[in-house]
Amino acid sequence: MRSTLPPSLGMKLLAAFGPQRTTEALCGDLIEQYQNGRSLSWFWRQVLVALVVGAAHEARSKRLHTIRALLIGYVVAAGLCYVTTSLVAYFVQSALGNKTYWLFLPFVFFSAAASGWVVRRSHSRPMVLVYAAFCIAAGLVAFAAYAWLPAFDTMPLPVLLFFVAVDFVVGPVGVVLGGFWDSSVPGKSSTQSLVR
Amino acid sequence: MADRPGHFDLMILLAVLRLDDNAYGVPISTEIENTTGRSIALATVYAALERLESRGWVSSRVGESTAERGGRAKRYFRVTAKGVREARDAKRALVKMWGGIRQLQEGTT
Numbered sequence: 001m002r003s004t005l006p007p008s009l010g011m012k013l014l015a016a017f018g019p020q021r022t023t024e025a026l027c028g029d030l031i032e033q034y035q036n037g038r039s040l041s042w043f044w045r046q047v048l049v050a051l052v053v054g055a056a057h058e059a060r061s062k063r064l065h066t067i068r069a070l071l072i073g074y075v076v077a078a079g080l081c082y083v084t085t086s087l088v089a090y091f092v093q094s095a096l097g098n099k100t101y102w103l104f105l106p107f108v109f110f111s112a113a114a115s116g117w118v119v120r121r122s123h124s125r126p127m128v129l130v131y132a133a134f135c136i137a138a139g140l141v142a143f144a145a146y147a148w149l150p151a152f153d154t155m156p157l158p159v160l161l162f163f164v165a166v167d168f169v170v171g172p173v174g175v176v177l178g179g180f181w182d183s184s185v186p187g188k189s190s191t192q193s194l195v196r
Numbered sequence: 197m198a199d200r201p202g203h204f205d206l207m208i209l210l211a212v213l214r215l216d217d218n219a220y221g222v223p224i225s226t227e228i229e230n231t232t233g234r235s236i237a238l239a240t241v242y243a244a245l246e247r248l249e250s251r252g253w254v255s256s257r258v259g260e261s262t263a264e265r266g267g268r269a270k271r272y273f274r275v276t277a278k279g280v281r282e283a284r285d286a287k288r289a290l291v292k293m294w295g296g297i298r299q300l301q302e303g304t305t
Contacts, residue, residue: 005266022242028261028268029221029238035264050239057243 116178
């Protein structure tokens with residue numbers, strides 16, 4: 001027998017990234033409908049649509065805030081990533097040689113999570129998802145650009161996989177988890193965000 | 197040019213008017229689903245309602261929180277006088293456009 005309450009992860013995602021004004025009512029509606037027999041797949045479809053619609057609405061209605069969020073996120077992520085990976089390369093490259101780049105992954109994740117956290121702290125809730133979508137789009141553009149370079153054809157598979165992991169998994173997941181982590185701070189309401 | 201309600205906005209306005217005092221997310225989406233036969237996401241209903249509210253066509257108030265909703269309050273919507281005027285204008289314009297179209301009057305496709 002299934003639980004009468006919908007999955008808490010879905011509710012937490014909505015609470016973390018859903019539009020501030022309507023999320024409470026939407027969560028209540030989802031619980032009500034789920035208890036009236038709606039399926040699990042219906043619930044997850046609703047959560048997904050709510051997150052996408054909320055992020056799209058935010059990006060459209062607050063263009064300047066969106067540009068600022070993307071710039072702040074990018075500067076934080078790129079800066080931290082550059083500093084941490086340079087330090088790793090400086091200290092361990094001589095010992096590990098060319099395989100050092102795999103050690104970069106946790107630092108890339110940390111940088112992405114920190115940038116997601118900063119975007120979440122300084123902007124509205126759905127802006128983290130806008131920023132994560134931007135990261136994926138930037139990864140796609142970077143890949144398209146790499147593909148034009150002559151070196152792309154001779155790039156070893158592990159290096160290619162590393163870039164795929166960074167651009168499409170570690171980076172976006174880090175951003176979302178960074179934003180999600182901040183939303184779980186007890187007693188912190190989104191009205192405390194610096195920018196509305 | 198002044199904003200005019202789109203097709204979905206109009207559906208929402210009419211659903212809220214029909215539901216009167218019980219117009220919150222679930223019954224509004226059910227009303228539209230029953231009328232159109234299409235499934236719609238609750239989030240799109242709320243996004244449209246927020247848009248309508250920003251134009252002053254609907255107003256909202258937070259209702260009671262109940263145990264069966266996990267303690268979450270309902271948000272009730274009501275069409276304002278401005279919203280009623282917009283719906284009436286839209287109906288007038290649509291009816292005028294409808295008139296004299298042979299295919300529609302005969303019920304053919």
